[in-house]
Amino acid sequence: MLFPLAICAIISNLLLYFPNGQVLESNEITDLVWFFHGILGAGILVILPAFMMLGAAGGCCANRCGMLLSVFLAVLGVAGGAYCVTISSMGLIDGPLCDTGDGEYIYPFRNNTLKYNYLFNQTTWSICKKPENIVIWNIVLFSLLLGIGTVEAVLCLIQVINGFIGFICGTCMKRRKIDIAGM
Numbered sequence: 465m466l467f468p469l470a471i472c473a474i475i476s477n478l479l480l481y482f483p484n485g486q487v488l489e490s491n492e493i494t495d496l497v498w499f500f501h502g503i504l505g506a507g508i509l510v511i512l513p514a515f516m517m518l519g520a521a522g523g524c525c526a527n528r529c530g531m532l533l534s535v536f537l538a539v540l541g542v543a544g545g546a547y548c549v550t551i552s553s554m555g556l557i558d559g560p561l562c563d564t565g566d567g568e569y570i571y572p573f574r575n576n577t578l579k580y581n582y583l584f585n586q587t588t589w590s591i592c593k594k595p596e597n598i599v600i601w602n603i604v605l606f607s608l609l610l611g612i613g614t615v616e617a618v619l620c621l622i623q624v625i626n627g628f629i630g631f632i633c634g635t636c637m638k639r640r641k642i643d644i645a646g647m
Contacts, residue, residue, distance in 0.1 A: 466514035466541070466619060470507045473548065473612045476605050477502025483560075483595040483602075492569050492595075494561045494602060501551035506613045509544025513537040513620055531630040538623035545617030552610035556583065560602040562592035 480497040482488075516537045559573030559582050572591050573582040582588045582599065589599040 466510050466517070466616060469612050469616050470510045470514065473502040473506035473510075473609055473616075476608050476612070477507070480602070480605050483598050486595050488595065492561065492563075494555065494558075496551055496555040496558065499551045501548045501613070502609050505544040505547035505551070506609060506616055507544075509547070510541045510616045510620065513541035513623060517623060528631050531627045535624055535627035535631060538620045538627055541620030542617050542624060545613045545615075545620060548609055548613030549617065552606045552613060555602065555606040556610065557581075560592065560598045562598045563594035564591055565593045 477497070477500065480502075481493055513534070516534050558571060561569050561571055563569050564572055573588070583603065592598050595601075
């Protein structure tokens with residue numbers, strides 16, 4: 465499940481660079497997009513433990529060293545998911561960078577109180593003139609990344625617990641060949 469989530473996170477983060485399919489100047493793109501929270505956090509840092517978990521199904525983690533490696537990589541996945549959740553939350557709170565009609569790109573929704581937050585007042589969205597529909601674009605993609613990061617962090621945390629239990633309670637025995645003739 466981590467592979468499709470990581471791919472969706474990478475695609476969602478890339479889409480934040482092209483609101484409505486438009487190519488913008490780098491100074492016209494919301495600053496939090498440049499933290500690569502979907503590409504690096506929920507993408508690459510989660511793909512690493514996903515490969516380990518995939519290998520674990522084949523029996524590579526049947527020993528304590530393998531389980532300890534699985535724990536370390538799963539912790540990396542938890543950190544990547546948590547990073548994505550943090551940046552996505554900040555992106556939702558701050559709102560998009562947009563042109564309010566005077567040709568200058570600003571953050572019109574930053575530093576608003578919760579009572580006056582743009583997320584709960586859809587009528588304020590029209591303040592952003594360019595790029596078109598930037599508010600809904602950011603809300604959808606940052607919310608998607610928030611959800612993906614949360615699910616990934618929980619799944620990797622479950623693997624941390626599972627791997628830690630496997631490390632403590634795992635077997636030290638090596639595979640032995642049974643000699644039928646020697647019985």
